[in-house]
Each structure stands twice: as C-alpha cells, then as structure tokens.
Amino acid sequence: METGLAGKTVLITGAANGIGRATALAFAKEGAHVAMLDHDAMKLAETAELVRGFGVNAFAVEADLGTASGVQAGLDAILAQLPEGIDVLVNNVGKGDPKPFLEITDEQWERTFELNLMSMVRVTRHLLPVLRRKGKGAIVNNASDLGRQPEAVPSDYAAMKAAMLALTKSLARAEGPHLRVNAVAPGPIWSTFWSRPGGFADGLASIHNMPPRQAVDHEMKLRQLPLERLGEPEEVANVIVFLASDLASYVTSSVWGVDGGSIRSI
Template identity: 60%
Template sequence: MDLELTRRRVIVTGAGTGIGRVTAEAFAAEGGHVAALDIDETALGELSTGTGSIVPVTADLSTEDGCREAAAAAIDDLGGVDVLVNNVGAGAVRTFDELTDADWQRTMDLNFMSYVRMSRSCLPQLRRSEGTSIINNASDLGRQPEAVPMDYSASKAAVLAVTKGLARAEGPKIRVNAVAPGPIWTPFWTKPGGFADTMAEFHNMPPEQAVEHEMSLRQLPMGRLGTPEEVAKVIVFLASPAAGFVTGSVWGVDGGSVRGLL
C-alpha cells in the first residue's frame, strides 16, 4: 500500500532509539525526508535512511531554548515541515512519596513541555503546507494510570489533553492525533536505570522477572510486550492521507491493556 508520503518533510523527536528511531526509519523507507532529533549524537549517526533521507539534529529537548533551536534547525534543513512526531520521553518507577518537586518538573519538561514547545515552533510552517499533521506519542498510562510511575502517567495524560485541544484549534488545516502505546520492549525499558531496572527495585526481583511480574499484574490479553515497529506503523499511517478523516483521536497500541470504553 502506497501511503503517499514520498518527499514529505517529517520531524521526529527522540529519534535516537526505540519507537522514535524506528519511526524515523519508517518515514524514510516511505520516501520521506526526516529530521531526527535526539540528545544522543552517536545514536543519530546509526540511523538507516531507506529510500528517503534522514538529517540528524542533536538537541536537548528538555529546555525551551533547546526545542526552539532544534525546531529551527530541522525546518531549515528540510525546507519546511509537513509532519511533526512528538516522541521524546523518559521515565522511572518511583512511588508518589519518593517523587520530589524536581522529579516532577524534569518529567513534565521532557515528556510534556517538549511537545508543547515543538508544536508551537512548528505550527507556523505546518499551517503553510497541505495535508499536515502532528502525532503525539502518549501512553496507555495516560488513560489508565497505575500507582507507579505517577509523574509519567500525569505527563502523558497532559499530552492527550493537548492533542484533543490542538485538533480542535487547528482543524481542518492540521490533523492532530496521538498513539498510546502499552509496554513496548525498547531501551526505555532495557537501558541501565530504565524501567526494567527501576521496576526490579520496586518489586525486589531481578529485572526480567520483575517485568514478567508487572505484565501479569496488568493482565495483557496479548500476553507480551509490544515492539517499536508495531507503534511506528500506526504513527506512519496517522501521518498519511489514508487517515485523512482522523483527528483528535487516541490510538491504543497497547496489547489490550486499557480496559475502559474511552
């Protein structure tokens, strides 16, 4: 199926690893021209371009200046922007009592305010193009919070609220949607100090056993963690003309973790 994304100009944040990396490569494989933003310059240098192109942009998106400068550099490299994928994020398993004000601020700056700041910086260019869209990477925890990590859940719930609001504010010119992944096996989980390690501390188990225990508690119908490719395919679809009547939506790629109707 031709998704008609050839030569589309795409910005992907947090593109060095995990879902962001696979998403950037998926757009390039469709013939898109991608600006890949990440704080890890080495990881950006390892991206595969496919039939399109990928321009690496090293940036710290946890700050206002970092977002503004990265967006300007990406737009300059691409000659504009047609699709913005807000994906960058981080999290750790900490109880409510363990979370300090500084922890909350760091989480919100990267997981939520980077989305606000990148969208603000890109909207003037998006409004000048046709068939433009924003896709925000949220989480099943934004719709169905668990006891931990509460700061992460709150940041993702805020992402969903902005997704809905921007869809109304920018329609019909710009479509704005979100994906809400469940547990996805990426470096977000596997890196030192990532979800698996902090979950191991929380459950007092080895990392792999702690992850399996957590999945059993969540009672996933699919019985496994997802893959970055499974999320990236939905993001690319939402950016394409095939999703031309889709806006203000939240697409769960969660293995059935969310049990509510909404």
C-alpha cells in the same frame, strides 16, 4: 494501499532509539524524508545512516529538548536544513522513572514536566506556522496507556501523558480542517525506555525484588495484559505512520492504543 508519504518530510523528536528510531525507519520505507532531533548524538547518527539506506534524505541535529533553549536551538538548526518546511510532526521524546509517589521530588516532577509535556508544547508551538504554510499536514503525539489508565507508578509520567492527550484534542479542534492531530498511546514496549540502565525494567526490578526482565514479565501478569507480552517499537511505528498518512485522512482528535489490550474501558 498507498500512504501518500513519498517525498514528504517528517520531523521526529527523540529519534535516536526505541520507538523514535523505528518510526524514522518506517517513514523512510514509505519514501518520506526524515528530520530528527535527539540528545544522543551517536545513536542519532546511526539512525540517520539507517534512514539513508532507504534512498531518502536524513537530517539529524543533537538537541536537549528538556529545556526551552535546547528546543529553540535544535529547531533552528534543523529548519535551516529544510527550506521546504515539514509535512508531518511526530512528538515522540519522553522519559519516565518508576518511583513510588512519595519518592518523587519536586525536581523530578519538574524534569518530567519539561521533557514529557513542555517539549511537545514548545516544538508544536514553534512548528505550527511551518505546518500551516503547507495547507495540509499531520501531527502525531506519542503518549502512553498510562495517560488513559494510570498505574500506581509512575504517577508523574502518567500525569504528563494525560495532559498530552488533552492537548492533542485541543489542537485537533483548533487546527482543523487542514491539520490533523492524533495520538498513539503505547502500552509496555520493549525498548531502551525499559531496558536502559536505570530505566523501567531496573525500577520494576527494585520494586518486585527480581531480575529486570523477570520483573517486567511479572508486572505484565499483574496488569493482566491479554497478549501477555511486551510490544515491539515497530508495532507502534506502524500506527504512527498510518495516522500521518492519507490512509487516515478522516482521522483526527483520536487516541490509538497500541497496548496489547491493557486498556479495559470501552
């Protein structure tokens, strides 16, 4: 089946690692040009080279999307390289720390808010006029299964992802019929989000008093995940590409779980 993405330009936030990198490569395989923002300049450059290996253009700008000034500077720099604008926006950037509620300080609540929710708000607000000029386009927001079915930790991250899902629905109503807005809600995905020093795996290791990967497997058993494994970044990227493509031309205001069956509700 044809995705209709060849020759289109996609902008992805948080593209240096994990789901962001896998998404950049998945779009490149479909013949789309890829613009990328991330704070990790070295990993971002690596992703850009991998994207170019598919014979498409890659545009990469280092940016701190956890601040208003960082978003503005990053978008100004990337849009200067894209005179034709963009066709697809993927709001992917995000980070969470699995701390119990009583250990989450006001400062951490604010950091989680700025990076996970306000980055999406600011990037989308800035790029909506650009997308509207095309007359047709798509936004895909990377949320989380925790935004639909919160666990005990991390409550701050879950709250921001729930807000992201609500905003996805609002934007879909406001921007139809020409701009489709959808979200993916990944479950546990083995990426740098989990494996980085101080990430989810280390946090769960502290909570469960086990080595990191053993603690992750234990957590999956506690959640009674039907597929009994973590997902891979590519498995989320495939769904993001579908939602952005012509194959999903009648899909908007939807939340697609890529979660190994973690969500039990109908």
